[in-house]
Amino acid sequence: METSHVVIMLILLGCMATYIPVFMCLFFTSVLGFILFTDLPLLLLTQSLFKSMDNFALVVVLFFILCGNIMTAGSIVEKLIRVANSIVSWLPGGLGMAGVLACGLFGAISGSTVATVVALGGFMIPALMDNGYPQKYTLGLMTTSPNLGVIIPPSIGMILYSMISNVSLEGLFLTGFLPGVLIMLGVCVYTYFVFLKKPDIVRKPIPSPRELLLVLKDGFWSLMLPAIIFGGIFSGAFTANEAAVVACVYAFIVELFIHRTVKLKDVKKITVNSAVTSATLLIIVAGATCFGRLLTLENIPGKITETVLAAIDSPIMFLLAMNLLLLVVGMFMDIISATMILGPVFLPMLDAFNVNWMHFGLILTVNLAIGYCTPPMGVSLYITGAISNKNLIYVSKAVIPFIAIQIAVLFFITYFPNAVLWLPQLMGFME
Numbered sequence: 174m175e176t177s178h179v180v181i182m183l184i185l186l187g188c189m190a191t192y193i194p195v196f197m198c199l200f201f202t203s204v205l206g207f208i209l210f211t212d213l214p215l216l217l218l219t220q221s222l223f224k225s226m227d228n229f230a231l232v233v234v235l236f237f238i239l240c241g242n243i244m245t246a247g248s249i250v251e252k253l254i255r256v257a258n259s260i261v262s263w264l265p266g267g268l269g270m271a272g273v274l275a276c277g278l279f280g281a282i283s284g285s286t287v288a289t290v291v292a293l294g295g296f297m298i299p300a301l302m303d304n305g306y307p308q309k310y311t312l313g314l315m316t317t318s319p320n321l322g323v324i325i326p327p328s329i330g331m332i333l334y335s336m337i338s339n340v341s342l343e344g345l346f347l348t349g350f351l352p353g354v355l356i357m358l359g360v361c362v363y364t365y366f367v368f369l370k371k372p373d374i375v376r377k378p379i380p381s382p383r384e385l386l387l388v389l390k391d392g393f394w395s396l397m398l399p400a401i402i403f404g405g406i407f408s409g410a411f412t413a414n415e416a417a418v419v420a421c422v423y424a425f426i427v428e429l430f431i432h433r434t435v436k437l438k439d440v441k442k443i444t445v446n447s448a449v450t451s452a453t454l455l456i457i458v459a460g461a462t463c464f465g466r467l468l469t470l471e472n473i474p475g476k477i478t479e480t481v482l483a484a485i486d487s488p489i490m491f492l493l494a495m496n497l498l499l500l501v502v503g504m505f506m507d508i509i510s511a512t513m514i515l516g517p518v519f520l521p522m523l524d525a526f527n528v529n530w531m532h533f534g535l536i537l538t539v540n541l542a543i544g545y546c547t548p549p550m551g552v553s554l555y556i557t558g559a560i561s562n563k564n565l566i567y568v569s570k571a572v573i574p575f576i577a578i579q580i581a582v583l584f585f586i587t588y589f590p591n592a593v594l595w596l597p598q599l600m601g602f603m604e
Contacts, residue, residue, distance in 0.1 A: 177210040178473055185464075195510050199460030206467040213470070218463050225462030226455050233342075234284070234332050234454060236417030239447040240424050241283030244398075245292045246443050247428035247435045252392040253278045254296055259388040261361070262377040266368035268304055269311075272297045273318040273360045277353060280322035281399040282420065284329045286508075286545045289319035290556045298560055304375040308561065310367065313571035316557045318360065320542040320579065323508060325353035327402065327413065330508045330541060333458070334534040337516045341531070342413050343406055344602025348535040348593040352586050359578040394427045407600065454509060461513030474518045481522055488526040492587050495519065496540060500580075503544020504551070511541050531597065532590045539583050546572050 184205055188198035207218055244250050257274035261267045275297070279289050294315050301311040323330045326346030335342040368374050380388070389396075402420050405411045411419060428435035435443070468474055485491050502511050516537065523533055546553045548569045558568045586593050597603050 175476075177206075177471060178476065180209070181206050181467070181471065181473075189505065195507065196456045196460035199457075199464040199510070199514075203460070203463040203467045206471070211467075211470055218466065221463050221466045222459045225459045228336060231332075231336070231455065231458070233327070233414045233417045234329050235447075235451040236414075236421050237282075237284040237327050237329070238288075238450050238454070239444065240417065240420045241285055241288040241292070242443050242447045242450075243421065243424040243428060243435070244279070244282060245288065246439060247424070248432045249282075249395040249398065249424065249428065250275075250279060250292045251296065252395040252432075254293070255388055256392040256396065258377075259380050259385055263379040264365060265371070265376065266306075266364035266374065267376060268301055269306060269314055269364040269368070270361045272301065272314055273321075273357050273364075276315075276318035277321045277325055277357050278396075278399065280319070280325045280353070281327075282402065283322055284327040284332070286319045286322040286542060287552055287556070289322035290316070290553050293319065294557055294560050298557065305373055308563075309567075309571040312557050312561055312563065312568050313573070313575050314360070314364075316546045316553045316568060316572050317575035317579065319553060320545055321353050321356060323542045323545075324349050324356065324539055326350070327417070328538060329454075330512055330538040331534060332413075333509060333512045334516055334537060337513065338520060338530055338534060340534060341597070341602040344597035344600070345531055345534050346406070346413070347597040347600060347602065348531060349538070350596065351593050352535070352539055352582050355582045355585070356579055359582065360575060363574065363578060394431055398423060398427075457507070457509045458513060461510050464514060465517050468514075468517065474521055477518055478521045478525075482525055485526075488528065489588070491522070491526045492528070492536075496536065496583065496587060499537060499540035500543060500547070503541045504547045504549065506541075506544070506550070507552070508538070508541040508544070511544075512537060529590060529594060531603065532594055535593055536583070536587055539579070539586065543576060543579050543583070546576065 181202060185198060185202040188201055189195065193201070203218060204215065207213060207215055254271065254275045257278060258268065258271040261270040261274065264270060272293070275293055276289055279293060283289060298311055298315050301314070302308060326349045328346070328349060331345045331349065332342060335345055398420060401423060402416050405419060406413055406416050425440070429437065481491070485494060499515070502515065519533065520530065523530055545551050548554060548565060554565055554568045554572070558565060594603065
């Protein structure tokens with residue numbers, strides 16, 4: 174490795190070891206790298222910055238963020254929880270199962286783990302503990318289950334990966350359904366056996382068909398939101414970008430005129446909050462793009478590819494090494510920055526090991542989703558810790574069994590690619 178490469182990485186890691194925000198670390202490293210190791214004008218970096226934000230693919234992210242905020246402000250989240258609760262609450266550990274199902278339903282609309290933690294954690298953590306569920310189980314469940322927000326489509330991570338790799342976004346979305354269902358199933362099975370012989374845990378009676386029908390009727394408009402998103406995208410009625418806009422309009426109409434839980438005066442506040450969140454995301458994307466331009470000019474991805482190919486000759490070992498590296502990276506870096514930085518580094522290696530680019534996008538997304546609940550930088554750990562007034566160590570121990578389930582699913586989808594690729598292939602989203 175050349176001296177310039179070492180210096181660039183040391184500057185970046187040194188910045189990240191301090192309290193400097195990630196986007197500033199990326200900008201600062203990019204500027205210094207351009208000044209020290211290239212003869213190109215800084216104007217090129219400025220052009221890269223603005224070009225990265227002037228990308229139509231990012232529109233879908235911005236509108237799904239708005240959609241998630243509309244649901245959080247209104248009653249859609251609450252109604253989704255009621256539906257999930259009515260389906261499984263009569264089973265051993267049923268309320269815990271309802272929690273993970275609700276995370277899956279909310280994630281199928283918001284595309285964000287943080288939004289899912291904030292929206293559902295405030296509801297489900299007190300409810301579970303009031304019904305006798307152990308605090309450690311409750312925090313572990315509601316810290317890890319929101320990972321479904323970026324695994325089950327629409328997913329912000331998948332959208333950004335599609336942007337840098339040019340793989341079909343619709344096809345990438347389809348790969349996320351199986352791991353999402355497997356994680357929900359794994360957590361439900363684990364919960365069932367944990368509470369099978371604990372009669373002290375409150376268990377609701379089996380709902381009658383009439384009661385179930387009433388709950389479904391009450392939650393009809395909420396359940397129609399994911400149906401409209403996926404039905405529209407995969408039927409060809411509209412693109413993913415258009416689906417995000419349709420979802421926002423639908424959510425506003427439902428909350429304003431049907432549920433009537435959002436007032437017209439709240440619309441400005443919701444929109445402004447979404448704009449602030451979107452701006453934060455755009456700044457990170459811009460910083461990562463500038464850093465990626467520096468890496469390309471220094472040919473660092475090519476050098477890493479040569480090193481990896483010289484050291485590893487087995488696809489099995491390559492996938493193992495890739496997973497271990499991404500799990501570690503997820504402990505320190507958010508999914509947006511990691512996708513934008515590591516995606517271009519890994520992509521040149523994939524063809525050499527016969528790894529499908531769409532398959533890798535799913536692996537990358539699941540790995541970095543797990544990073545939301547692994548210390549020391551897992552955002553979900555801090556959110557649930559703040560909700561429950563528990564420290565990082567306590568919450569980190571609570572998530573262990575649930576993280577184990579997600580890692581097991583990760584390795585399944587890693588080594589059985591056909592299990593996740595058959596659906597996009599069937600729907601015609603793969604070449």
